Amino acid sequence: MGIDTWDEIRTAWQVARAGTVSGAADRLGVHHATVIRHIDSLEARLGVKLFQRHARGYTPTEAGDALAQVGGATDEQFAQLAARLKGLSGGIEGDLIATTVPELCGLVIAALAPLLAEHPALNLCLRTDRRVLRLEYGEAHVAIRAGARPAEPDNIVQLLARRPTGLYAAPAYLAARGRPESDADLAAHAFIGDDVDGSRAPYFRWLAELGPRQVVRCNDPAGRLEAMRNGLGLGFLTEGSDTSGLELVLPSRPEWEVPVWMVTHVDLHRTAKVQAAAAALKRGFSA
DSSP: OOOOOHHHHHHHHHHHHHSSHHHHHHHHTSOHHHHHHHHHHHHHHHTSOOEEEETTEEEEOHHHHHHHHHHHHHHHHHHHHHHHHHHHHOOSOEEEEEEEOGGGHHHHHHHHHHHHHHOTTEEEEEEEOSSOOOGGGTSOSEEEEESSOOOOTTEEEEEEEEEOEEEEEOHHHHHHHOOOOSHHHHTTSEEEEOSSTTOSOHHHHHHHHHOOEEEEEOSSHHHHHHHHHTTSOBEEEETTSOOTTOEEEEOOOGGGOEEEEEEEETTTTTSHHHHHHHHHHHHHHHO
């Protein structure tokens, strides 16, 4: 039998989360009798038992767990859709959700600072995550990404900047291993790399093709920087990074430069908030 009501599924999900009828009722803002009625109706409609009832509450069965997973995912998508719809009609206020990689966090904040000062009702929510957030689901209003050009459908992609990237090392490393002068010399040196296969960073792709030993692989930029300062190997740093305690070994090359892209979804691109953020980011990254 088909399922006609989302309310019943959402109720089942909340019961699975809370473990009790009263807990689910509090979350949903309804009477506990409504929760019981929804669960009983849903079980009758589906012809399966969703929960084991006991003195301490409700425990989902295997079928209940499966339904709760769908209910949770659907509820999250509804929330994201609501955020998108609100963004379509709102002004330059509320939450501006931006996503980027940790290395660009400081630049993004600096670029958006004047906008936040000009619009006191605007709040910045900055998410630094390697996972590519889904703009079409409302997970972010704008994404600032580095490396290969983003290719997700229905997104508007604009080049913000190309950031020079040099090769650095600690004086102790150079004293022990010598200063490389050519690519042939580099192949015999130790490097600090990224612990992610298929990195978007052009210099890490170049490093993978060169094939030297990567004595430390770390997915955190701060960790890679500390490994370099401790003289463990050569490492790449983009323009504007903290290079204290390190020496430039080789200057930036075109194949090491990092393109920085601004990505917005077509549905939100023309809203006042996203347009204002895009203009501020363009000004900040071109300064």
